[in-house]
Amino acid sequence: MYNTLMGIGLSLAGPKMLSKIQDQKVHVVHALPGRVRLKCSRWKNEKTASNLESVFKQIPLVSKAEASPITGSLLLEFKLQSLTQEQFDQIVQQAVHTSVATYPELESDLMVILKNIINTIDNTMRRQSGGRVDIDALLSVVLIVSGILRMPSNPAFSSSLLYWAYTIITNKGSGRTDI
Numbered sequence: 150m151y152n153t154l155m156g157i158g159l160s161l162a163g164p165k166m167l168s169k170i171q172d173q174k175v176h177v178v179h180a181l182p183g184r185v186r187l188k189c190s191r192w193k194n195e196k197t198a199s200n201l202e203s204v205f206k207q208i209p210l211v212s213k214a215e216a217s218p219i220t221g222s223l224l225l226e227f228k229l230q231s232l233t234q235e236q237f238d239q240i241v242q243q244a245v246h247t248s249v250a251t252y253p254e255l256e257s258d259l260m261v262i263l264k265n266i267i268n269t270i271d272n273t274m275r276r277q278s279g280g281r282v283d284i285d286a287l288l289s290v291v292l293i294v295s296g297i298l299r300m301p302s303n304p305a306f307s308s309s310l311l312y313w314a315y316t317i318i319t320n321k322g323s324g325r326t327d328i
Contacts, residue, residue: 173189173191173244173245174190175187175188175241175244175245176188182230182231183226183227183228183229183230183231184224184227185224185227185237185240186222186223187222187223187225187241188220188221188222189221189223189248190221191221191248192221192222192223192248193218193219193221194218195218196251196254197216197218197248197251198216198223200247200248200250200251201214201216201223201244201247201248202214202215202216204243204247205243205247208243209228210227210229210236210240211226211227211228212227213225213226214226223244225240267284270284271283271285274287285317285318288317289314289317289318290314292310292311292314293311293314295310296308296309296310296311297311
């Protein structure tokens with residue numbers, strides 16, 4: 150019964166939630182005969198800008214496409230001086246579709262924030278300890294101590310903690326790229 154209610158709730162709420170996620174809020178910055186500049190905050194990254202340019206350069210109606218990852222804008226020049234409303238709607242829909250298709254290739258905003266936090270903590274630890282302690286070393290110590298203390302009651306979990314510590318320690322100097 151509970152699963153059925155959850156399924157019904159998700160099927161009703163899911164499309165609305167998904168539409169909010171895909172809501173691009175594309176703005177027309179300016180439009181002149183044969184030219185339009187679109188802008189969207191979700192386009193402020195290299196991958197999306199590159200994908201927008203490559204997709205729009207293949208559209209026969211478009212003579213020039215330039216995307217800026219800094220401003221999140223897309224400048225389009227057309228072979229025609231004016232577009233029909235249907236053609237313009239298709240252009241905007243194509244831009245949104247291209248942007249949404251890029252999402253799986255992008256690093257999430259939350260992951261970027263978490264990496265920045267970890268790097269800040271790591272750099273602070275190194276500075277405060279004169280380079281004697283970093284976040285990897287501290288995490289390794291916590292994992293080793295936890296693994297040893299929990300060994301009598303839960304050997305399988307303890308082994309995994311010890312293995313994680315081992316992995317952190319052995320990968321530290323072997324080409325590991327910082328977060």
